[in-house]
Amino acid sequence: MKPYILRYSSPAPQSHPRTRPPAILKEDGTYDILTGSRAYKDEESGWEQWSLPLGNGWFGANVFGGLKTERIQITENSLANPYPEGLNNLAEIFIQFDHGNATEYTRQLSLNDAVATTKYKVGDTEFTREYFLSYPDRIAVVNLNASKPAAINAKIFVQVPFLKNFGSTPGDGKGKSATVTASKNAIAIKGRMDYYAIDFEAELVATTKKGTVSAKNGELIIQDADAVTIFFTCGTNYKLESRVFLEKDPGKKLAPYPHPHERVQATIAQALEADADALRKRHLADYHSLFNRASIDLGGEFNPEQTTDSLLKSHQDGQPSRYLEELYFQYGRYLLICSSRRMTLPANLQGIWNVYDCSPWSAGYWHNINIQMNYWPVFTTNLAELFESYLDYFLAFLPAAKDCARDYLKTLYPDRDFQDPGWAIGVGAWPYTISSPRPRSHSGPGTGGLTAILFWELYAFTNDIDILRKIYPILCGMASFLNNCLEEHEGKFLIYPSSSPEQYHDGKAYATRGCAFDQQMTAEIFQCTLNAAKLLEIEPDDFLREINRRLPLLDPVLIGKSGQIKEFREEENYGDIGEWGHRHISHLVGLSPGSLINETNPEWMEAAKVSLTNRGDKSTGWAMAHRLNAWARLQDGQHAYAVLTTLLAKGTLPNLWDTHPPFQIDGNFGGTSGIAEMLIQSHANAIRIIPAIPNEWKDGSFKGLRARGGFIVDATWKNGSVTSLTIKATSTATVKIAGPGIKENTVFNASPGETFTFIA
Numbered sequence: 001m002k003p004y005i006l007r008y009s010s011p012a013p014q015s016h017p018r019t020r021p022p023a024i025l026k027e028d029g030t031y032d033i034l035t036g037s038r039a040y041k042d043e044e045s046g047w048e049q050w051s052l053p054l055g056n057g058w059f060g061a062n063v064f065g066g067l068k069t070e071r072i073q074i075t076e077n078s079l080a081n082p083y084p085e086g087l088n089n090l091a092e093i094f095i096q097f098d099h100g101n102a103t104e105y106t107r108q109l110s111l112n113d114a115v116a117t118t119k120y121k122v123g124d125t126e127f128t129r130e131y132f133l134s135y136p137d138r139i140a141v142v143n144l145n146a147s148k149p150a151a152i153n154a155k156i157f158v159q160v161p162f163l164k165n166f167g168s169t170p171g172d173g174k175g176k177s178a179t180v181t182a183s184k185n186a187i188a189i190k191g192r193m194d195y196y197a198i199d200f201e202a203e204l205v206a207t208t209k210k211g212t213v214s215a216k217n218g219e220l221i222i223q224d225a226d227a228v229t230i231f232f233t234c235g236t237n238y239k240l241e242s243r244v245f246l247e248k249d250p251g252k253k254l255a256p257y258p259h260p261h262e263r264v265q266a267t268i269a270q271a272l273e274a275d276a277d278a279l280r281k282r283h284l285a286d287y288h289s290l291f292n293r294a295s296i297d298l299g300g301e302f303n304p305e306q307t308t309d310s311l312l313k314s315h316q317d318g319q320p321s322r323y324l325e326e327l328y329f330q331y332g333r334y335l336l337i338c339s340s341r342r343m344t345l346p347a348n349l350q351g352i353w354n355v356y357d358c359s360p361w362s363a364g365y366w367h368n369i370n371i372q373m374n375y376w377p378v379f380t381t382n383l384a385e386l387f388e389s390y391l392d393y394f395l396a397f398l399p400a401a402k403d404c405a406r407d408y409l410k411t412l413y414p415d416r417d418f419q420d421p422g423w424a425i426g427v428g429a430w431p432y433t434i435s436s437p438r439p440r441s442h443s444g445p446g447t448g449g450l451t452a453i454l455f456w457e458l459y460a461f462t463n464d465i466d467i468l469r470k471i472y473p474i475l476c477g478m479a480s481f482l483n484n485c486l487e488e489h490e491g492k493f494l495i496y497p498s499s500s501p502e503q504y505h506d507g508k509a510y511a512t513r514g515c516a517f518d519q520q521m522t523a524e525i526f527q528c529t530l531n532a533a534k535l536l537e538i539e540p541d542d543f544l545r546e547i548n549r550r551l552p553l554l555d556p557v558l559i560g561k562s563g564q565i566k567e568f569r570e571e572e573n574y575g576d577i578g579e580w581g582h583r584h585i586s587h588l589v590g591l592s593p594g595s596l597i598n599e600t601n602p603e604w605m606e607a608a609k610v611s612l613t614n615r616g617d618k619s620t621g622w623a624m625a626h627r628l629n630a631w632a633r634l635q636d637g638q639h640a641y642a643v644l645t646t647l648l649a650k651g652t653l654p655n656l657w658d659t660h661p662p663f664q665i666d667g668n669f670g671g672t673s674g675i676a677e678m679l680i681q682s683h684a685n686a687i688r689i690i691p692a693i694p695n696e697w698k699d700g701s702f703k704g705l706r707a708r709g710g711f712i713v714d715a716t717w718k719n720g721s722v723t724s725l726t727i728k729a730t731s732t733a734t735v736k737i738a739g740p741g742i743k744e745n746t747v748f749n750a751s752p753g754e755t756f757t758f759i760a
């Protein structure tokens with residue numbers, strides 16, 4: 001695999017860490033919390049646009065690479081207040097040096113190794129900093145080195161951004177307090193977030209090769225060192241359990257769980273015993289086992305002298321780069337490995353990075369497209385283990401989600417008795433609570449269906465029957481909830497009330513009967529549930545027979561007078577209802593991420609093209625990423641590539657983070673997924689190789705991408721035609737293979753470990 005490196009020739013601009021959320025004080029003494037783009041436009045632009053992100057699932061770090069002052073910002077995803085404030089900045093680490101003017105400055109992030117470095121010269125002395133965050137050891141390591149002995153003199157201190165008595169109403173108990181103390185060669189941070197009674201602790205230890213380290217006034221003083229290694233870890237008393245979501249009293253949610261002190265101290269002690277070299281080896285072995293599974297080659301060439309921001313600027317000026325496209329693909333995989341690991345909270349709206357006391361959109365888990373998009377790349381790009389983080393989170397909130405379903409249905413039908421209400425989820429969810437769907441709100445019951453598809457995909461890509469047994473009750477629960485939401489109307493079964501996410505009409509969230517979003521998600525989940533029951537050899541019961549009877553009467557795809565897929569049943573021409581160029585394409589979820597709209601029904605595919613064309617390509621970052629996936633599913637490589645080009649030009653920051661604006665990570669994940677969908681698809685009963693490549697990618701290859709059925713695929717193509725193909729089976733399966741240059745009706749009957757090879 002070629003080097004995939006983000007590289008810059010100057011430090012990230014630094015501003016003072018925020019000490020308050022962006023807000024407007026109103027005349028009545030309360031605050032309006034601002035969560036839109038304007039509130040964040042001019043705040044911490046260095047962090048959002050230029051800092052380099054590292055993460056190990058347990059916590060995230062943003063590295064600025066400053067010369068006289070290095071800044072490393074730390075995020076831990078359980079350190080949060082309720083909506084709207086959300087995720088909080090845990091701490092800021094500063095390292096001040098006695099440097100004069102520097103030359104030959106570079107800083108970079110290697111995606112191949114998940115290691116960041118900063119290098120420069122002061123006079124004839126070269127200084128190097130290396131940073132990595134290890135998942136297996138739950139530790140961050142910073143190595144400081146110099147080319148001459150006794151050249152490192154520095155001061156290390158930590159700041160905790162405080163949030164005192166601030167919320168939607170001052171004095172509501174959403175404060176934060178902490179102490180920072182230094183002793184010998186360590187800095188200890190201990191604090192509390194009041195609302196959920198979150199105890200947090202962090203420990204920083206500095207060791208030197210020669211030279212000295214001492215503590216003074218809460219700081220560590222490094223003198224005349226040849227080299228310095230800084231170890232850091234942090235934690236809270238949060239535990240991912242159902243009782244956290246079920247407990248009504250916020251102050252009691254974490255009451256049974258121990259203070260993180262012992263765990264933090266043990267982690268630091270183990271790291272010091274292992275030393276930095278051993279930690280680095282374990283980090284690389286762990287990270288490589290995931291990242292090295294998949295690669296793509298579109299003909300890009302790595303130029304070690306070219307900075308990433310100049311590469312992006314050239315692209316924005318109309319000079320696309322194959323290397324930038326490959327780098328962007330791998331960056332999404334990198335960010336997901338950093339922010340979603342087993343036993344950790346899943347990646348949220350900002351992954352595992354947040355500098356604010358009041359995070360944009362509370363850094364929540366938003367279930368009307370965003371959290372689902374976060375996990376699209378785990379399947380096609382061979383990272384299925386990373387989905388365990390969300391699966392564990394889901395299973396923890398599932399009992400609360402069952403209560404949500406019961407409450408929602410009772411609100412609609414107070415006189416009906418629901419033996420199995422299933423489970424339901426509203427749009428928002430957080431580490432401590434989930435929201436319930438609300439009748440006639442801006443997103444309909446299909447949000448749960450959009451979520452449940454993820455679990456079916458986990459099975460479909462692994463073909464693991466044990467996984468299917470585990471997720472079957474989840475599918476049944478969502479099918480039951482959606483079935484309870486159906487009403488018979490003119491011979492059809494329609495969700496009522498029904499809403500297409502965030503579409504407004506005449507200033508109100510538009511509520512209707514049987515909109516495309518809800519109907520398509522219901523059809524997808526009914527079909528997945530029936531398929532799962534058949535694979536598990538479950539005898540049909542009354543419930544399975546009922547959804548089987550109702551499935552053909554859902555009427556999920558309707559074509560309007562404009563030739564469009566109708567978003568609303570009462571719509572005639574495109575745009576009659578709602579915003580013409582709306583960011584959501586919720587009426588096309590049956591195309592992507594669903595599989596209801598596919599090439600077996602050309603009329604639906606053509607209608608989807610009409611809808612997408614009218615919607616327009618340019619939108620928010622994540623919305624362009626969804627469009628990219630949709631155009632790939634339509635097998636229109638040139639239009640998919642045009643959207644990818646727009647996503648890079650209009651929706652990508654200099655550090656390659658996606659922007660809504662502000663920064664929102666789902667666009668990165670959706671972009672990676674979209675590139676994979678251009679190269680391989682398997683949702684329509686066949687593995688299709690290069691189904692949506694543009695002319696710009698006429699030659700290329702990929703390795704290690706995944707297809708449904710448990711297949712791992714390598715492919716090479718030239719002049720738009722497949723020249724070699726290797727498909728390895730991980731289970732017993734039969735699959736049809738299609739693509740330019742491959743003989744029609746090629747079928748692979750596979751046993752575990754068996755390989756199919758095609759050479760043109």
